[in-house]
Amino acid sequence: MKPYQILLMIFVLLLMSACSEKDNNPTDVDVYGYNLEQFVSKNVVYACVDCDAPDSTDLRGIFAYEIVSGADGFSPRQSSYAGYDLPWNIFKTGYLMPDDSFRTWFDNPSLPSAFKVRNTGLFRLYRKIDVNNGDYPSKMVELMGLPIQNIDNWDGETEMAIKLSDLLQGIAAYDSVSIICYDGYGTGKYYHPEAINDGYYLLNTERTIFPTATLPNNQKRMKVVSHIEVFGATSAQTHNFSVAPDSLANLTVNVPTDLSSYQRTIIPNYGK
Numbered sequence: 001m002k003p004y005q006i007l008l009m010i011f012v013l014l015l016m017s018a019c020s021e022k023d024n025n026p027t028d029v030d031v032y033g034y035n036l037e038q039f040v041s042k043n044v045v046y047a048c049v050d051c052d053a054p055d056s057t058d059l060r061g062i063f064a065y066e067i068v069s070g071a072d073g074f075s076p077r078q079s080s081y082a083g084y085d086l087p088w089n090i091f092k093t094g095y096l097m098p099d100d101s102f103r104t105w106f107d108n109p110s111l112p113s114a115f116k117v118r119n120t121g122l123f124r125l126y127r128k129i130d131v132n133n134g135d136y137p138s139k140m141v142e143l144m145g146l147p148i149q150n151i152d153n154w155d156g157e158t159e160m161a162i163k164l165s166d167l168l169q170g171i172a173a174y175d176s177v178s179i180i181c182y183d184g185y186g187t188g189k190y191y192h193p194e195a196i197n198d199g200y201y202l203l204n205t206e207r208t209i210f211p212t213a214t215l216p217n218n219q220k221r222m223k224v225v226s227h228i229e230v231f232g233a234t235s236a237q238t239h240n241f242s243v244a245p246d247s248l249a250n251l252t253v254n255v256p257t258d259l260s261s262y263q264r265t266i267i268p269n270y271g272k
Helices: 001-024 040-049 163-168 193-198
Strands: 032-035 063-069 095-097 101-104 120-132 139-142 150-151 158-163 178-181 200-202 207-209 225-232 252-253
Touching: 040 252, 095 158, 120 163, 158 163, 163 193, 163 200, 163 225
Parallel strands: 120 225
Antiparallel strands: 032 095, 063 120, 095 101, 120 139, 120 252, 150 158, 158 200, 178 225, 200 207
C-alpha cells in the first residue's frame, strides 16, 4: 500500500470516529421563547380601567387571561382538563415559542397541557376579583361571568353591576369581609353580611355602591377592587364560578407575527 493511501485511510478512520462521538454526544442547540409578559402592555391595560391612580400604576394583576389560537379559536377554557383562564402571576411566566408552531409554554407541571396552545393568535383579558377565604383555597371570579344587574350609579345613571354577595357564593357563613382596592386601601375596614347583601360593584366606573346600608363614608365607594378577604368562614367556598363570555372581554391583545422588536430568552428546559 502506498504512503498516500495509508494517510487517506487514517484520515477516514479519524473522521468516522469523530462523527461517532458527535452522534453519541450531540451539541445542545439553544431554544428561544418570548416571555408573555411583554405582549400585554401595562399602559394599554391601565387605559381600559376607570381609575384615577397615577398612569404608571400596573393593573395587569386585576385581570384573568385567556389564550386563544389564531388558527381554530381554541382556548384552554374549552378543554375538559382546564376550563379556566389564568391569573396574571401565572400567565406572565409563560412563553411564546415561534419555532414550535407559535405554541405557548409554561414551565409549570401543575398546569394542564391544554395551556400549550398552538398558533397563538390573541389574548383576552377579563376583569376579575379574587376571594381569599382564610386558610381555605382562594377563588378567582370573573365579574362578567356573574349575573349582571342594572342599577343607578353614583351619578344617578344606569350602569351594569354585579351583587357583592354573588362573589361569596358557596360560603355557608362568615363573620365579615374586607374589600381591598388595587393599592391596598381597605385593609382593616370590615363589612358584615347585611352590608354585603345590600352592595353592588359597578362594572364600568369600578366602584362599590351600597344603596341602603349604613356605612362610614370611607367605606361606601371602594375603587378598583382587587380582592376580598373573608373572615370567620367555617368551610371552603364550594361554588364553581363560570368564566365570562368571550364577547364581554374587557380587552383583546393580538399576538404580533413580527417579533423583531421583542426580547427572546433561552429556554433550557423546553421539551423536557
